[in-house]
Amino acid sequence: MKRNYLICLLLLMPGQAIASPDVHHWLTDNGARVYFIETHALPMVDMRLVFDAAGARDPAGRNGLAMLTNDMLLDGTGELDSKAVAEGFENKGAEISTSSLRDMAIVSLRTLSDPRYLEPVSNLLAQLVADPSFPQESLDRERSRALQALDHALQNPGTVAKRKLFSKLYAGHPYANFAIGTREGLKAITRQDLVDFHRRYYTADNLVIALVGDLDMAQAKKLANRISGKLGKGKRAELLPQVPAIAADETRVDFPSTQSHIMLAHIAVKRSDPRVFALKVGNHALGGGGFQSRLMDEIREKRGLSYGAHSYFLPMQQKGPYLASLQTKNKQVDEALTVTRDVIREFIDKGPSPEEVEMAKKNITGGFPLTIDSNKKMVGTLAMMGFYDLPVDYLDTYIDNINAVSREQVIKAMKSTLSMDGMVTVVVGGK
Amino acid sequence: MHPVSLLKLAAVSLLMLPIMSASGKSSAENSVTEAMLDNGLKILIKEDHRAPVVVSQIWYRIGGSYEPEGITGISHVLEHMMFKGTSNNPTGEFDRIISENGGSGNAFTGRDYTAYFQKLEKSRLGVSFDLESDRMQNLLLNEDEFKKEREVVIEERRLRTEDKPESKVYEKFMKRAFRDHPYGRPIIGWMRDLEKLELEDLEKWYKRYYTPANAILVVAGDVDPQQVIAAAKETYGKVPSTDVDMPDRPAVPEQNGVQRLSVKAPANVAYMLMGFHVPAVVDQPDNEWEPYALEILSGILDGGDAARFFDQLIRTEKVATAAGTDYDPFARLAGYFLIDGNPADGKTVEELEQAILAQIERLKTEPVSPAELDRVKAQIVASDTYELDSIFYQGMKLGLLESTLFDWRLTEQHSERLQAVTAEQVMAVAKKYFHEDNMTVAVLDPQPVNTSEVAGQ
Numbered sequence: 001m002k003r004n005y006l007i008c009l010l011l012l013m014p015g016q017a018i019a020s021p022d023v024h025h026w027l028t029d030n031g032a033r034v035y036f037i038e039t040h041a042l043p044m045v046d047m048r049l050v051f052d053a054a055g056a057r058d059p060a061g062r063n064g065l066a067m068l069t070n071d072m073l074l075d076g077t078g079e080l081d082s083k084a085v086a087e088g089f090e091n092k093g094a095e096i097s098t099s100s101l102r103d104m105a106i107v108s109l110r111t112l113s114d115p116r117y118l119e120p121v122s123n124l125l126a127q128l129v130a131d132p133s134f135p136q137e138s139l140d141r142e143r144s145r146a147l148q149a150l151d152h153a154l155q156n157p158g159t160v161a162k163r164k165l166f167s168k169l170y171a172g173h174p175y176a177n178f179a180i181g182t183r184e185g186l187k188a189i190t191r192q193d194l195v196d197f198h199r200r201y202y203t204a205d206n207l208v209i210a211l212v213g214d215l216d217m218a219q220a221k222k223l224a225n226r227i228s229g230k231l232g233k234g235k236r237a238e239l240l241p242q243v244p245a246i247a248a249d250e251t252r253v254d255f256p257s258t259q260s261h262i263m264l265a266h267i268a269v270k271r272s273d274p275r276v277f278a279l280k281v282g283n284h285a286l287g288g289g290g291f292q293s294r295l296m297d298e299i300r301e302k303r304g305l306s307y308g309a310h311s312y313f314l315p316m317q318q319k320g321p322y323l324a325s326l327q328t329k330n331k332q333v334d335e336a337l338t339v340t341r342d343v344i345r346e347f348i349d350k351g352p353s354p355e356e357v358e359m360a361k362k363n364i365t366g367g368f369p370l371t372i373d374s375n376k377k378m379v380g381t382l383a384m385m386g387f388y389d390l391p392v393d394y395l396d397t398y399i400d401n402i403n404a405v406s407r408e409q410v411i412k413a414m415k416s417t418l419s420m421d422g423m424v425t426v427v428v429g430g431k
Numbered sequence: 432m433h434p435v436s437l438l439k440l441a442a443v444s445l446l447m448l449p450i451m452s453a454s455g456k457s458s459a460e461n462s463v464t465e466a467m468l469d470n471g472l473k474i475l476i477k478e479d480h481r482a483p484v485v486v487s488q489i490w491y492r493i494g495g496s497y498e499p500e501g502i503t504g505i506s507h508v509l510e511h512m513m514f515k516g517t518s519n520n521p522t523g524e525f526d527r528i529i530s531e532n533g534g535s536g537n538a539f540t541g542r543d544y545t546a547y548f549q550k551l552e553k554s555r556l557g558v559s560f561d562l563e564s565d566r567m568q569n570l571l572l573n574e575d576e577f578k579k580e581r582e583v584v585i586e587e588r589r590l591r592t593e594d595k596p597e598s599k600v601y602e603k604f605m606k607r608a609f610r611d612h613p614y615g616r617p618i619i620g621w622m623r624d625l626e627k628l629e630l631e632d633l634e635k636w637y638k639r640y641y642t643p644a645n646a647i648l649v650v651a652g653d654v655d656p657q658q659v660i661a662a663a664k665e666t667y668g669k670v671p672s673t674d675v676d677m678p679d680r681p682a683v684p685e686q687n688g689v690q691r692l693s694v695k696a697p698a699n700v701a702y703m704l705m706g707f708h709v710p711a712v713v714d715q716p717d718n719e720w721e722p723y724a725l726e727i728l729s730g731i732l733d734g735g736d737a738a739r740f741f742d743q744l745i746r747t748e749k750v751a752t753a754a755g756t757d758y759d760p761f762a763r764l765a766g767y768f769l770i771d772g773n774p775a776d777g778k779t780v781e782e783l784e785q786a787i788l789a790q791i792e793r794l795k796t797e798p799v800s801p802a803e804l805d806r807v808k809a810q811i812v813a814s815d816t817y818e819l820d821s822i823f824y825q826g827m828k829l830g831l832l833e834s835t836l837f838d839w840r841l842t843e844q845h846s847e848r849l850q851a852v853t854a855e856q857v858m859a860v861a862k863k864y865f866h867e868d869n870m871t872v873a874v875l876d877p878q879p880v881n882t883s884e885v886a887g888q
Contacts, residue, residue: 042481042816044820087737093811095813141746145775151699155699160884258594289530306583327586364533370484370552373481374482
């Protein structure tokens with residue numbers, strides 16, 4: 001009894017106002033958008049550069065070009081070959097990496113803030129991003145590695161399912177494309193393709209710089225100008241085409257695995273859609289809230305059918321998907337699929353209970369400080385805000401935006417976004 | 432999304448230890464508060480006031496390496512059952528209360544420990560203490576819940592091992608390298624053991640190991656240590672203690688010659704895993720520098736794209752598309768050094784093995800260059816700072832060392848020990864341990880992935 005008393009007491013405490021960090025926003029001299037949080041607690045700097053130059057920008061017949069371009073930024077510049085570049089970062093203890101998603105082509109740098117490290121490392125990064133040499137030898141090597149990574153991806157039933165799902169959901173749209181590309185696309189890519197793609201998309205206007213760490217405003221401005229300074233001004237990539245709605249569909253793929261991977265998806269919303277907060281609350285109850293969600297409860301807790309059962313919305317520049325997934329031994333596929341569909345259908349029809357809405361809001365708002373409790377998390381959030389043109393007060397208003405969501409809004413948002421008539425199903429597994 | 436050495440991927444999986452856990456500075460020392468409750472519960476508190484959050488972790492000295500054959504996987508199944516309710520909190524309450532308080536949490540089972548954690552806004556720490564101290568003593572093990580959860584764990588095993596070719600290779604490799612030693616047993620358990628595990632086994636396991644004297648509470652975040660200790664006394668302090676009888680530390684079976692195995696599985700990409708028995712910190716009263724020299728050696732081979740594996744095997748010789756190393760100096764029972772890789776297109780696993788052995792030969796015959804040594808050490812210095820960015824990881828390091836080796840202070844000396852390693856010491860450990868009679872090699876023999884999906888689409 002004492003235990004419950006203590007918890008009630010905590011819940012009765014007035015919600016503490018959580019101060020979110022100050023976000024500074026400006027443009028560099030040549031137009032790159034900068035988002036900066038100043039924090040001197042640790043002598044380090046995290047930087048994330050995001051170009052609108054990822055998989056969705058792959059030209060026809062060159063699937064994989066955006067990823068290879070992004071990856072090969074680190075393969076040399078001027079006199080420096082790829083080993084010299086690696087030494088330039090690693091000798092200073094800096095961590096550099098690239099990654100390419102559907103919307104975002106990312107370069108991440110983590111370094112100590114002492115100028116003895118920060119200066120040489122940021123100079124090198126600026127030069128690489130603006131003037132990569134794309135050596136033919138590196139292209140051959142990285143293409144070969146990419147082809148093998150593709151083979152590797154296709155020996156995993158979960159990845160096969162996801163690729164199939166996106167090809168169905170986004171047939172004819174750039175989002176159907178996986179960053180890693182296709183065998184034919186990768187084989188066709190030439191060095192000139194890399195050069196052209198880089199010239200078009202790696203420009204100041206097409207860049208967001210997220211910065212977090214041990215810098216004052218003057219230092220941050222200087223650093224951001226240094227990073228973008230060598231880039232051409234260029235222009236922002238044009239908007240991607242609208243995503244057409246599609247009808248429900250089911251595909252089964254035979255695969256030599258003991259489990260079947262089940263995925264259901266629906267075309268959903270853009271990042272700029274005002275319904276994202278209501279959908280966030282709704283999905284918490286449906287499939288995003290771990291053991292507090294209906295999918296986990298019905299699939300795992302009540303029936304022991306799967307280790308995981310989740311769903312999420314992935315809003316992007318254009319309409320991203322709603323995606324639910326689980327895995328179960330092959331002979332249980334039909335049962336698991338029926339339960340999953342019943343849960344989603346009922347949720348679209350009737351929405352969450354008032355208690356579920358309350359739980360979701362308490363978890364999301366109460367857990368907000370945890371989403372920005374490190375430099376790494378903050379730099380990721382800043383990059384996302386900048387890339388999708390979210391307001392600079394996004395963090396300040398986040399809790400209010402979630403708290404403002406009503407049950408009616410959740411029901412309306414869910415109904416206007418999802419329907420079983422547009423739900424695409426893919427099952428990959430054995431018999 | 433290029434090929435990454437599977438060992439690097441494994442390093443982030445919670446079933447295995449992180450690879451290069453280079454660590455703590457003296458600044459960390461000043462802010463760790465240590466306490467012991469009357470019932471034997473050890474408390475470690477790491478202050479970090481950057482954000483109004485707290486991580487609470489409770490570590491038990493129990494895991495895969497404590498399990499005899501026949502009940503392998505039991506520690507992990509018990510971890511799952513710990514979420515199934517107590518006499519005070521029925522099934523589902525634990526997670527509901529944490530969630531309602533804006534928290535998130537989970538648990539993980541390793542070879543040498545089982546840990547439960549919650550991340551919360553700092554004023555909610557008491558919620559974690561109430562719930563964790565409750566399930567330390569009042570767990571209800573219910574037959575129906577158990578039967579469902581056993582199926583969940585079996586599905587987890589399918590997901591993690593049965594349908595993952597490299598995981599299958601790893602499992603069979605470790606069994607060959609360690610034979611009857613506990614490190615030869617998979618943390619998740621053999622399928623045959625999971626299928627016949629019984630509730631009674633779990634009850635015994637819970638009674639034997641879940642007690643304050645066998646647990647460590649680690650709290651990291653924006654807290655006042657004295658308040659944390661006072662709150663712990665009110666909650667964990669009331670859990671009665673029982674004696675723990677720990678199993679003996681078994682010897683690693685002697686290996687007298689190279690061991691090879693081949694594993695068939697549906698796959699598109701060939702894979703090779705190689706390993707050597709080496710010491711860990713626990714073995715080394717005399718030659719205590721050896722584990723640290725092995726860590727530096729690991730960095731020389733695999734510490735980035737300027738390191739030898741990437742530079743030689745991938746960039747220059749083009750014999751591999753990925754290659755990596757893994758070594759945990761802080762294992763409880765024994766050290767082991769692993770190397771893995773994928774041969775490049777047109778190359779065989781045999782050619783990859785020869786190229787790796789040539790790199791090993793080079794380590795034995797010439798000292799690593801000052802530039803390479805400096806680079807690895809610069810990376811360690813930097814990572815000492817970088818890792819302070821993660822509150823969870825700061826707690827994790829303390830819990831790992833205190834649960835496996837009864838000595839969290841090893842983190843404090845870790846960086847210093849690594850900085851002291853010389854090129855001669857790296858050569859010495861290479862010569863002493865990396866020889867054929869001490870080697871085990873497993874290869875994946877890929878079988879056609881018969882699928883109705885068109886490859887490459």
